Amino acid sequence: MDFKAVLHVLGAMLIFIGGSLTFPIAVSLYYGDGDLYPFVTSLVIIIISGFAFWWFTPADRELRSREGFAVVSFGWLALAAFGALPFVLSSASLSYTDAFFETMSGFTTTGATILTDVESLPHGLLFWRSFTHWLGGMGIILLSLAILPMLGVGGMQLFKAEVPGPSVDKIQPRIQDTAKILWGVYVMLSIVESTLLWFGGMTVFDALCHTFGTMATGGFSTKNAGIMHFQSAYIEYVIAFFMLLAGANFALHYRFLQRKATAYQKNTEFRSYIGIILSVTLFLMVITHIQNFYDYSEAFRKGLFQVVSLMTTTGFHSADYELWSTPAQFLLVMLMFIGGCAGSTGGGIKVVRIVLIFKHLAAQLKRLVHPHAVIPVRLNNKSVSREAITDILGFLLVYMLLFAISSFVMTLMGLDLISSVSTVISTLGNIGPGIGTIGPTENFAHIPAAGKWFLSFLMLAGRLEIFTVLIIFNRHFWIR
Amino acid sequence: MDFKAVLHVLGAMLIFIGGSLTFPIAVSLYYGDGDLYPFVTSLVIIIISGFAFWWFTPADRELRSREGFAVVSFGWLALAAFGALPFVLSSASLSYTDAFFETMSGFTTTGATILTDVESLPHGLLFWRSFTHWLGGMGIILLSLAILPMLGVGGMQLFKAEVPGPSVDKIQPRIQDTAKILWGVYVMLSIVESTLLWFGGMTVFDALCHTFGTMATGGFSTKNAGIMHFQSAYIEYVIAFFMLLAGANFALHYRFLQRKATAYQKNTEFRSYIGIILSVTLFLMVITHIQNFYDYSEAFRKGLFQVVSLMTTTGFHSADYELWSTPAQFLLVMLMFIGGCAGSTGGGIKVVRIVLIFKHLAAQLKRLVHPHAVIPVRLNNKSVSREAITDILGFLLVYMLLFAISSFVMTLMGLDLISSVSTVISTLGNIGPGIGTIGPTENFAHIPAAGKWFLSFLMLAGRLEIFTVLIIFNRHFWIR
Numbered sequence: 040m041d042f043k044a045v046l047h048v049l050g051a052m053l054i055f056i057g058g059s060l061t062f063p064i065a066v067s068l069y070y071g072d073g074d075l076y077p078f079v080t081s082l083v084i085i086i087i088s089g090f091a092f093w094w095f096t097p098a099d100r101e102l103r104s105r106e107g108f109a110v111v112s113f114g115w116l117a118l119a120a121f122g123a124l125p126f127v128l129s130s131a132s133l134s135y136t137d138a139f140f141e142t143m144s145g146f147t148t149t150g151a152t153i154l155t156d157v158e159s160l161p162h163g164l165l166f167w168r169s170f171t172h173w174l175g176g177m178g179i180i181l182l183s184l185a186i187l188p189m190l191g192v193g194g195m196q197l198f199k200a201e202v203p204g205p206s207v208d209k210i211q212p213r214i215q216d217t218a219k220i221l222w223g224v225y226v227m228l229s230i231v232e233s234t235l236l237w238f239g240g241m242t243v244f245d246a247l248c249h250t251f252g253t254m255a256t257g258g259f260s261t262k263n264a265g266i267m268h269f270q271s272a273y274i275e276y277v278i279a280f281f282m283l284l285a286g287a288n289f290a291l292h293y294r295f296l297q298r299k300a301t302a303y304q305k306n307t308e309f310r311s312y313i314g315i316i317l318s319v320t321l322f323l324m325v326i327t328h329i330q331n332f333y334d335y336s337e338a339f340r341k342g343l344f345q346v347v348s349l350m351t352t353t354g355f356h357s358a359d360y361e362l363w364s365t366p367a368q369f370l371l372v373m374l375m376f377i378g379g380c381a382g383s384t385g386g387g388i389k390v391v392r393i394v395l396i397f398k399h400l401a402a403q404l405k406r407l408v409h410p411h412a413v414i415p416v417r418l419n420n421k422s423v424s425r426e427a428i429t430d431i432l433g434f435l436l437v438y439m440l441l442f443a444i445s446s447f448v449m450t451l452m453g454l455d456l457i458s459s460v461s462t463v464i465s466t467l468g469n470i471g472p473g474i475g476t477i478g479p480t481e482n483f484a485h486i487p488a489a490g491k492w493f494l495s496f497l498m499l500a501g502r503l504e505i506f507t508v509l510i511i512f513n514r515h516f517w518i519r
Numbered sequence: 520m521d522f523k524a525v526l527h528v529l530g531a532m533l534i535f536i537g538g539s540l541t542f543p544i545a546v547s548l549y550y551g552d553g554d555l556y557p558f559v560t561s562l563v564i565i566i567i568s569g570f571a572f573w574w575f576t577p578a579d580r581e582l583r584s585r586e587g588f589a590v591v592s593f594g595w596l597a598l599a600a601f602g603a604l605p606f607v608l609s610s611a612s613l614s615y616t617d618a619f620f621e622t623m624s625g626f627t628t629t630g631a632t633i634l635t636d637v638e639s640l641p642h643g644l645l646f647w648r649s650f651t652h653w654l655g656g657m658g659i660i661l662l663s664l665a666i667l668p669m670l671g672v673g674g675m676q677l678f679k680a681e682v683p684g685p686s687v688d689k690i691q692p693r694i695q696d697t698a699k700i701l702w703g704v705y706v707m708l709s710i711v712e713s714t715l716l717w718f719g720g721m722t723v724f725d726a727l728c729h730t731f732g733t734m735a736t737g738g739f740s741t742k743n744a745g746i747m748h749f750q751s752a753y754i755e756y757v758i759a760f761f762m763l764l765a766g767a768n769f770a771l772h773y774r775f776l777q778r779k780a781t782a783y784q785k786n787t788e789f790r791s792y793i794g795i796i797l798s799v800t801l802f803l804m805v806i807t808h809i810q811n812f813y814d815y816s817e818a819f820r821k822g823l824f825q826v827v828s829l830m831t832t833t834g835f836h837s838a839d840y841e842l843w844s845t846p847a848q849f850l851l852v853m854l855m856f857i858g859g860c861a862g863s864t865g866g867g868i869k870v871v872r873i874v875l876i877f878k879h880l881a882a883q884l885k886r887l888v889h890p891h892a893v894i895p896v897r898l899n900n901k902s903v904s905r906e907a908i909t910d911i912l913g914f915l916l917v918y919m920l921l922f923a924i925s926s927f928v929m930t931l932m933g934l935d936l937i938s939s940v941s942t943v944i945s946t947l948g949n950i951g952p953g954i955g956t957i958g959p960t961e962n963f964a965h966i967p968a969a970g971k972w973f974l975s976f977l978m979l980a981g982r983l984e985i986f987t988v989l990i991i992f993n994r995h996f997w998i999r
């Protein structure tokens with residue numbers, strides 16, 4: 040392990056994050072509602088720490104895959120650890136546990152919150168809270184389309200060929216080009232959404248913060264009632280549409296913008312994603328119309344919004360879905376497992392893995408009938424290697440195992456059965472709310488401190504496709 | 520599909536099951552408490568139907584693997600369909616739905632019951648009810664150690680080399696020899712257990728019925744309060760010990776009886792099985808001691824009994840574990856997923872699959888660190904093929920998928936979330952009781968009829984390692 044090379048990169052990340060505090064500082068200056076001093080203090084501490092790491096370590100060493108894993112895992116950890124400072128120093132004066140949880144929730148684009156009254160917070164802090172989503176979303180796009188495919192985590196190698204940018208063998212130039220292209224798409228979509236939300240009657244501040252929550256599939260809101268606060272069908276549809284885009288592969292958006300009009304419809308994952316969203320929405324429309332007396336257009340809108348929000352792992356709510364019937368809630372929980380598409384800012388297992396698993400199972404059934412036939416699994420008309428399938432099956436199992444073990448851990452914290460399971464699905468899938476005591480109208484404030492640290496770990500593990508984090512606990516990782 | 524050859528075998532199975540009704544008839548004659556006439560009628564109907572199938576179909580055609588699957592799936596179905604007759608015709612006068620559910624629960628060694636007052640039933644019927652367990656257990660031993668390994672279901676091919684008996688290539692002679700050896704072990708253990716239970720104060724009738732429930736890991740009792748009725752630590756320990764044996768691989772028992780003293784300790788699956796049982800028992804001992812005020816020896820006994828009962832998928836209870844704390848209940852549910860060992864009468868996923876999955880994941884983590892290393896997965900000092908691992912991963916996924924989809928189906932029947940999930944775990948894993956509205960002191964009577972049919976299907980699917988049943992729904996299965 041080349042610790043120094045890792046620290047060098049971490050230092051650079053901290054300088055970047057420290058610098059990004061200038062945005063909430065600007066917001067604080069504009070609104071003049073306090074917290075300027077805590078932000079400036081945080082900025083100074085973070086940038087100095089970053090410089091210290093960066094300065095005393097050698098520059099420009101080539102990173103091997105092992106250091107890649109370390110940079111990613113410890114990088115996100117460092118962001119949460121230092122990014123939590125403003126929450127501790129500000130007038131919100133959170134405990135470090137709560138501040139760390141909230142910031143990890145932000146950078147991992149989870150959106151789980153321990154704050155009970157966000158509307159009482161100064162604008163600068165609320166802006167920083169939502170901004171951590173947006174920065175985390177940038178990180179995830181880079182990670183899932185440029186870094187993890189090269190490290191070969193959980194079948195992500197499948198997407199090596201899918202990403203835009205010149206094909207150069209050295210890691211760094213390729214990462215930089217891919218990043219620039221995809222971040223361009225991300226920024227552009229963010230500008231369009233915030234403009235549309237502003238047109239819809241939001242203040243510029245609310246429009247920006249909700250855009251950050253949407254495009255990163257995060258889910259932090261500046262209002263206690265979340266999206267329900269605005270009581271606007273227009274806003275619900277705009278946010279639903281952009282959540283849908285944020286939960287799809289950004290490489291597809293890029294291709295579409297390059298006038299490849301069929302990019303979406305040719306992509307198996309995207310078709311399945313839309314298929315799942317539409318069929319569950321229609322089911323919810325009927326069932327909530329009957330049970331909750333919504334008219335059909337409201338039932339469709341509420342259903343669509345909630346399906347898109349939970350499946351993309353955003354976690355906004357436009358209705359208290361805990362009042363819906365048991366089958367409706369069950370389906371929403373299943374969507375939380377599936378998650379968004381690979382290469383999106385969404386979390387969860389990812390649609391493409393679910394698709395490949397179903398294809399694999401169909402092939403396995405066929406093989407039982409025709410033991411000697413060769414039955415390949417195909418995706419987007421390309422044959423998928425047996426190794427990739429095994430990796431994906433392994434990923435799914437680790438996901439389910441971690442889910443089961445973690446739920447047990449949460450029962451030890453005194454939570455009831457449904458809430459234990461739900462807190463884990465919600466944090467491991469980077470969603471935010473769930474069912475039980477962390478439903479859409481509740482929050483994570485009541486979880487004991489040990490539980491908050493544990494759930495923070497799950498957010499990180501889920502966000503980094505689990506293996507990236509698990510590998511750190513492997514003894515072989517540290518040898519040599 | 521050679522339908523006639525399949526029908527021929529089904530006919531023979533029905534004749535055998537019809538003939539086995541002579542045992543409850545003898546019990547009825549002895550106690551003289553009714554139901555003689557319904558049993559004789561059932562016997563005549565079943566044997567005549569069996570003869571009709573058998574007589575009009577050609578004898579001794581070689582079965583291909585496809586017909587093997589059909590015989591197994593439709594065989595179990597026919598047993599439940601015809602074996603339900605005594606429940607309908609007798610003084611219990613169940614609806615056909617209830618009778619089918621109860622009989623399927625018997626033959627699949629599940630032990631889920633729709634009967635609310637078993638003590639009011641005549642002895643003959645109670646005997647038949649428990650006897651279906653024992654016959655089902657015989658079928659499962661044959662299936663899991665002789666038939667499924669040849670058909671290559673869910674990694675069962677791993678055990679091809681493990682089973683006793685001469686290695687002949689033709690299916691039939693090998694099956695017969697293996698069956699005779701293992702059934703010998705099964706009968707012998709049953710005799711020992713019923714003798715010990717009789718010594719412990721049970722009547723011969725109760726001793727036999729509870730032995731059937733134990734050795735088949737079924738769980739039907741002749742008492743409304745189950746094992747709690749007897750209030751005897753001796754009986755609890757005897758039953759726990761034989762459940763433990765019934766949940767282990769019968770090929771191991773055979774080898775041990777052949778004076779291979781190290782058979783158990785050399786077997787990785789058995790060691791893991793014991794390891795899981797002991798560690799969960801110790802955890803439960805401490806937690807129930809603290810929470811439920813048991814003294815340590817009672818806490819150990821209650822814990823051990825419940826762990827063994829649920830993990831082996833028997834489903835007896837010696838305490839109302841729904842009064843235990845949430846972490847305790849959560850662990851018990853996890854054990855219900857794991858299930859017994861391969862080659863036992865236990866259901867669930869099977870310990871060996873869980874063991875191999877953990878080994879596979881460890882290997883996958885190592886491969887991420889050393890991308891070019893060859894890291895084989897080994898079981899009992901033999902390397903396991905990548906195909907077997909993929910089959911096992913596939914099995915687990917199908918298990919989880921079927922679990923998720925079926926839980927959704929049960930929410931549609933109006934059950935609450937926990938009961939929906941619990942009815943599915945309990946039937947798919949062939950356990951019997953669960954948590955929620957089907958807890959140890961409750962039963963399945965309140966489930967709507969559609970739900971009872973659906974759960975019957977799950978019992979069958981779970982018992983036959985899922986693929987054996989799923990394959991029937993595959994279009995390719997029926998072609999040619």
